[in-house]
Amino acid sequence: MILKVTLSRKRYTFQSVKDVMAKANEEKSGDQLAGVAAATMQERVAAKIVLSQLTLNDLYEHPAVDYDRDEVTRLIIDDIDAEVFSQIKNWTVEQLREWLLALDTDNQMIHTISRGLTSEMIAAVCKLMTNMDLIMAAKKIINEKTANTTIGLPGTFSSRLQPNHPTDDVRGIMASTMEGLSMGIGDAVIGVNPATDSADNVTAILNRMQSFIDDWQVPTQTCVLAHVTTQMAAIEKGAPAGLIFQSIAGSEKGNTAFGINAHLLADANQMGHDMLETTGPNVMYFETGQGSELSADAHFGNDQVTMEARCYGFARHYDPFIVNTVVGFIGPEYLYDAKQVTRAGLEDHFMGKLSGLAMGCDVCYTNHMAADQNDIENLAVLLASAGCTYMMGVPQADDIMLNYQSTGYQETATLRALMGTSPIKPFADWLERMGITRDGQLTAHAGDASLFLNHVADGTLI
Template sequence: MRLKTKLFGTLYSFKDVNDVLAKANEEKSGDQLAGLAASSLTEMIAAKEVLSNLTLADLRNHPAVPYEQDEVTRIIQDQVNEKIYAGIKNWTLAEFREWLLSDQADCRSIGRVSRGLTSEMIAGVTKLMSNLDLVYAANKIEVLAHCNTTIGHKGTLGFRLQPNHTTDDPDGIRISTFEGLSYGVGDAVIGLNPVNDSVDSVATVLRMFQEIKETYEIPTQICVLAHVTTQMDAVRQGAPADLIFQSIAGSEKGNKAFGLDGALMAEARDLVLREGTSTGPNVLYFETGQGSELSSDAHHGVDQVTMEARCYGFAKKFQPFLVNTVVGFIGPEYLYDAKQVTRAGLEDHFMGKLTGLPMGVDACYTNHMKTDQNDIENLAMLLSTAGCTYFMGIPQGDDIMLNYQCTGYHDASSLRQLLGLHPVREFEQWLEKMGFMENGRLGQLAGDASTFIR
């Protein structure tokens, strides 16, 4: 394993694999904050050169956090298919990149190789790829998951309906939900981020969503994104839930900060399978985002792309229905501007897909970042081209509760029409029946939430 190279006559040496991985990253304010970033662009490229010559085995044998020390590492390493791994372990990262982009690598063969990978390998190859590489390779990968409906088919683009409200007011949530549905949003899930994390409040919203879903016979799934333990208590008390949600991290320490571990997630999955309202078998929903480990001092000196890849390795174990990165939510200390958010969104989507997840993206930003709605529209167009599974749908992209902005109700039909994409099949049929969609375009009644009001 060689950790040194010359570039333009200057010798660059890196102290270990983590150092190579960190310095090979495209510029991110979070890596700079953590003191892990390359000190110059030339050093970054030197790190990429060293990385491109490491083998998959080098990355397998040097997990970002030691096996003995970290549950996430153990989960990632233990789910590797050893036979598949043995067939690819001598590939260099350069060869792995070229194989992924070659015509031999199709959805089926990538899906097979995926089972022999660890998250560090996935992060590693990501750092060698250009933005177009990330879009091109991700677009090959189709990952299906089934809860009540099937998400992830090629040619579809889903949207989560996110009817958040500043006080969880039922009428306010209801009218936002109706309007979102009328714009063709909500095939991925109807999911609320609650203000109030109490069992009663979560159960009340779940019952309202269930009533809407049943009254109008909407082929979708429902979820309230409280803490996992709150949702579990609500389900145990009889509340209807199709999915259980949780934010996850790429290290055991990071997960501990979120109040979870692998055993709890397995228990949550088991609970929905037994007492949930959905068909399954995919009944969990995870959110991630570059930088969350650093913000809870749980990054172990590892860069944010590698930690993000490890979230997906952890997620895979629990066969989720939905996984999305909340790519610009964490703020400028981690992703400073539009360029960094765009890159991170493309990286996260690709890494999730290569891990074998039905990967969506919350393309978003906060008001103290150097980005605006135009940048997020750009990212959504890029990711739609990459075959992104789903985005968020919020009234005009303005989340009044979480105080950030992302993709809006109007972006659903805009992106679908632009690229010839469709909602989830059963949901599209429902939209047509309701008059919200017609021949792939918005229907006569689209945009009128009062269609639902007698």
């Protein structure tokens, strides 16, 4: 294993595989904050050259966090297919990249090989790819998952309806829900981030949303994104959840900061199978985002792309329905500007799909970042081109509860028109029955929440 190279008569020597991985990463403010980034562009190129010649076995033998001290590492390594790995362990990272991008490498072939890849291998090949490479490789991968409906089918582009309210006023949540549904948003999930994390609050929101879904026969699933233990308590009391949510990290220490561990998520997954009314086998919903490990001092000297890849290796152990990266949410300390957010979104999407996940993206930014809505729309178009499974639908693209900027209802509709895609079929059929679309195109009813108002004399929204 060679960790040095000479470029333009200058010798670059790296201290470890971890050092090579960090310095090969594209420029990120989070890596600079952590003190692991390349000092110059030349050093970054040198690290990429060294990384390209490492074998997959080199990466297997040097996980980002030691096997004996981290349960995320243990899950990732123990879950890979030993027979598949034995066939590819002598591939270099460069060879893996060329194979993924080859014109004759298809979805089924990638699925087979991905079973032998650890998260560090996936992060490594990501670092050797250009933005267009990441789009091209991700586009090839099709990951289908089923809850009440099946997400990820070719030709579909889905959305999470996110009707958050700053005080959890159920009337406000339902008003946003109705407006979103009238724009064709919500086929992935109707998911509310609650302002108050309590089982009673979760239950009240879920009961109201489920009543609406039953009344209008909406083919989707619901979720309130409280802490997993809060959701479990609500479900035990009969709350009608469709998915169980949790934010996750790429190390055991990072997950401890979130108040979770592998055993707790296994219990939640089992509860989902035992108690949810979801018809399919996939019942979990995870969110991630570059920089969360560094913010919890749980990165162990690794770069944020490598730690993000480990989130996806951890997630796939539970075979979730959906995963999304909330790219740009943490702020400029980790992704400084639009260029870094764009790169991170493409990286995360590719790594999640190569990990076998139905991967979405909350294409977002905070107001103190060097980014604006045009930048976010640029990334949304790139991700849609890459076959992104779903994005967020936030009223006016402005989340007034979480105080960040994302994608709105119109963006999903526009991207579907641009890419020739449609919602999940049962949802698309429902839109036709409701008159919201005709032959797949939005009608004059689009955006008109009053379509769902049975009566308003007493302020009740049905």
